Amino acid sequence: MRRFVDEEGRGWDVVIGRESWGGMVALFVPQSGEEVRQKALVADSHAEAQAMLDGATDEELRSLLAQARPKTN
Numbered sequence: 001m002r003r004f005v006d007e008e009g010r011g012w013d014v015v016i017g018r019e020s021w022g023g024m025v026a027l028f029v030p031q032s033g034e035e036v037r038q039k040a041l042v043a044d045s046h047a048e049a050q051a052m053l054d055g056a057t058d059e060e061l062r063s064l065l066a067q068a069r070p071k072t073n
Helices: 046-055 058-067
Strands: 002-005 011-018 024-030 037-040
Touching (some): 002 058, 011 046, 011 058, 024 046, 024 058, 037 058
Antiparallel strands (some): 002 011
């Protein structure tokens, strides 16, 4: 899990999730008031996706969040 602050000062946690079809997604979980968002990642495994998040700068995480869509159940 990574924590970061978006451009509007809101706090987010980002974790790796797996879709039912096996794809990896970044799940953006707000620290308050917003809905969970998700962004598909180009990664072959959970470990690869986690390494992507671990190596991302906060600016890169903000960019992924800007591309993310509301999570559907």
